[in-house]
Amino acid sequence: GENVGLHLPTLSVQEGDNSIINCAYSNSASDYFIWYKQESGKGPQFIIDIRSNMDKRQGQRVTVLLNKTVKHLSLQIAATQPGDSAVYFCAETAQGAQKLVFGQGTRLTINP
Amino acid sequence: NAGVTQTPKFQVLKTGQSMTLQCAQDMNHNSMYWYRQDPGMGLRLIYYSASEGTTDKGEVPNGYNVSRLNKREFSLRLESAAPSQTSVYFCASSGRGDEKLFFGSGTQLSVL
Numbered sequence: 001g002e003n004v005g006l007h008l009p010t011l012s013v014q015e016g017d018n019s020i021i022n023c024a025y026s027n028s029a030s031d032y033f034i035w036y037k038q039e040s041g042k043g044p045q046f047i048i049d050i051r052s053n054m055d056k057r058q059g060q061r062v063t064v065l066l067n068k069t070v071k072h073l074s075l076q077i078a079a080t081q082p083g084d085s086a087v088y089f090c091a092e093t094a095q096g097a098q099k100l101v102f103g104q105g106t107r108l109t110i111n112p
Numbered sequence: 113n114a115g116v117t118q119t120p121k122f123q124v125l126k127t128g129q130s131m132t133l134q135c136a137q138d139m140n141h142n143s144m145y146w147y148r149q150d151p152g153m154g155l156r157l158i159y160y161s162a163s164e165g166t167t168d169k170g171e172v173p174n175g176y177n178v179s180r181l182n183k184r185e186f187s188l189r190l191e192s193a194a195p196s197q198t199s200v201y202f203c204a205s206s207g208r209g210d211e212k213l214f215f216g217s218g219t220q221l222s223v224l
Contacts, residue, residue, distance in 0.1 A: 034213075042217055044215045103154055105154055
């Protein structure tokens with residue numbers, strides 16, 4: 001099957017810096033993408049999503065960028081805070097597929 | 113608003129024992145899902161139910177059965193547990209026409 005993968009399994013940043021988490025996908029039919037945050041001992045929590053007719057979407061301190069040409073998705077977190085420490089997953093689906101396919105996750109750690 | 117509720121939170125089984133994981137959602141969602149999460153493997157879909165009365169296999173259905181008891185409840189049953197089923201299990205739900213999943217807090221299952 002086709003996978004959604006991540007470039008880096010771990011990312012360590014200084015508090016206050018911006019974080020960029022990357023995700024590569026291989027299913028060219030995918031048209032909807034989501035980023036989830038998972039804190040230790042909890043279920044994944046929705047952060048932001050984007051459809052394939054867009055290349056950028058902004059939320060509160062987070063921005064998702066989609067590059068369909070190279071099948072690449074990124075999550076940018078501005079002014080990273082200790083509470084941002086978690087594992088971040090990208091997920092994809094195609095219209096009518098009824099199910100999300102998740103990447104392996106990137107662990108984000110914040111240095112004081 | 114409780115969202116998605118899973119029980120139990122922790123369970124230890126011996127090989128060959130059976131058990132049922134319970135999931136309920138109070139968001140009036142049509143679709144419900146069971147995922148398992150293993151280290152380094154991300155979230156993999158076991159079974160899903162697109163609507164009340166229907167169930168379908170996901171990526172890793174072997175060794176599991178499901179029941180969509182009503183619109184609110186979706187249970188996952190292990191008939192004869194194996195050590196390979198040691199994992200964290202997440203239930204999720206989504207509304208009609210919405211690919212975004214809402215997750216429960218998970219069940220940590222160990223099979224000895």
